[in-house]
Amino acid sequence: MKKWIILLCIALISSVIVPMSHVSANTNFKDVGASHRAAAEISYLVNKNIINGVTPTEFVPDREVTRGEAAAMLGRSLGLNGQKRATSFKDVAAGNMASGYIVELVNKKVISGYGDGTFRPNAKLDRGEMAILINRAYTLGGTNSSDSAKILMDKGIAQGMADGSFGGNVTIIRSDFAVFLARTINADFRVKTGDTSIFKTTQYVSVGSSTLNIRSKPQVVNSPSNVIGKLSHGQMVSVASYTGNWAYIKAGNLIGYVDKSYLKSAKPAAVLPAPPPAAGKDLTIIIDPGHGGTDPGASGFGFLEKNVALNVSNHMKSYFDKTPIQVVMTRTGDTYPSLTQRAEFAKKYGGDMFVSIHTNAFNNSVNGQESFYYGSTSATNPYVTQSKVLSIYMQARMQEAWPLVNRGVKQGNLAVLRQNTVPATLIEMGFIDSDVDIKYIRSDAHRKNMGRALYLASLDFYYHYHGRTDLGQYYSIAGSSPSKRLH
Ligand SMILES: [Zn+2]
Incomplete structure (x- = not known):
């Protein structure tokens, strides 16, 4: 060597x-x-x-x-x-x-x-x-x-x-x-490093997304042993002379031979960057921040459910915003769309999945997290199994984010689920009037982490239930990876 x-x-x-x-x-x-x-x-x-x-x-x-x-x-x-x-x-x-x-x-x-x-x-x-x-x-x-x-x-x-x-x-x-x-x-x-007197002719490398080898001598038979450097598309070289198909060039501090067919006298157009990833472009997630406007929802320790729900929803959306997956929110301010309006959102905006975000309350005597799905086929929603599986992944990621009591995945006869037209879940992140759960609910860092969890649970649902491994690339946005298969 x-x-x-x-x-x-x-x-x-x-x-x-x-x-x-x-x-x-x-x-x-x-x-x-x-x-x-x-x-x-x-x-x-x-x-x-x-x-x-x-x-x-x-x-x-x-x-x-x-x-x-x-x-x-x-x-x-x-x-x-x-x-x-x-x-x-x-x-x-x-x-x-x-x-x-x-x-x-x-x-x-x-x-x-x-x-x-x-x-x-x-x-x-x-x-x-x-x-x-x-x-x-x-x-x-x-x-x-x-x-x-x-x-x-x-x-x-x-x-x-x-x-x-x-x-x-x-x-x-x-x-x-x-x-x-x-x-x-x-x-x-001394070698005059700036002296390019014999390298007079300016040429540009045109190799697209490939690279061009600089060799120590003209080489007809491909031999990797004499490659002394590589040039990329658009790089300028100075040519001294040509020998057969080879150009004797200087590029930076390197002097050697390159295949002259990859040299052009005009600077070639830049290679177009790879198109942005399109995986998930076909999906629209409906996020429903519970309550709003005149309906504050539950309250505790000075916190209102409607505000907590909107805040976590925004955090959840911020992760989707880094992907081609679309998000539509049933409300973005302190307003109150009716339950029927919320349920109709998916249909109206071409949604594929519906997550309604809530906190619970029970006189500071109960705490923990639960997820609901509508357990039988309704007039509009045939997606019982999918809604249940979605709830399972939501519950698991919620537990990962905030280690509260696990009250489980349950059936619930709730209008936003029953009247929906897509796989739908309603999550209760914790009890806002519980002195245990409020420690998480009151913290913006924890709420952000919950938004992240709901984003990951949505990916988990598509990844595992629908086999959408093309979405696997989006876990890294949240520094995570697909969950275990849970259904
Ligand atoms: Zn609620």
Whole structure:
């Protein structure tokens, strides 16, 4: 894996034009020919006696750099006194070729040893350590490996790996070290990140909702191994040249090849966003806040049933408002539609389900929650089973929201249920005159939670009774999920 990354990195570096006119590659190394990607930098450093060959005729450009070698090369580049001498490290003898530079660099706080008193001169140096060393040696400002790496990249001293990262854990080889050191010392070697002189032609990516691979080389046979980046629809690229079906492009900091058939000279129209979810658009929920106007309903502790019912209804509706499911309320203010008018709402507004919302009262002697359905087929409403199932889910979610006494699901001969034309339930959320239940009824947070419960119960009914799993996506709006099947 490491080797693969290094190879790609080399491919990337070699694709960048580095000015060479000011220096000629005139070393005697038989393994660094004039066309070697680092020939100019190696020659420059050799001529300055900063870097040496491993032998007079071999540079060994791919050999990994050790900490000792790095210290010597950095020390020479800074003009430090490299005279061999004793060090404070037990593993760096006075005779070590880098001992003088190590002492000097430690004094300048460029490099340090380890807690166990060693320097580990033969340990391999990685790119992250190199970034820190160069930053400290040339006071570029970086204090840790990631900001040091960023500074080197920003200055055109180093480039990232093919995968876009800096590759801080990748061991650095001699030729790369030479390139980075030469660019540090002499700005003429630096990569001009803003220089797009060969990438002249502006083109736009046109791939719809797909993505376009940037490859390190023109590739006819599909090989995922050379993908170095991805472009999305509408992104701008600069093209240098074409090779067959491939365009040689620059996009941001990435340089590589893309299939030219996905490039257009005019910016393509934006891809239309996916249509909004339509699940549940066919459903209309009728919410009936009990009582209202001249009919306050029950009362207790200064609270009126009509106000509590309307408030919970509004909370319930607010959840549906985040979905395509329609809601119609029998009243939205302090008015009193008649029971017959309420029952006719579903028919009038194409409703599919009816929930009448109430609180109970019984002289502070009873408490708890109950749900009612009309237990036999009426003149207008054949939905006995559905109404019962709806009541079951309402009761369960009410219990979940407010843990009050469970008075159960019951049959009730109530006009708004009997006269209705759709599955209908009437819920009693609690006893408004009960000193137990009022603790929930009086709290807006609890009332909101009850509205949420009634929303979820409505989803549960469609989800389980009608198999409407398409509505499953709307539970997350209330941070919930479908209930257990309860019928
Ligand atoms: Zn009531």
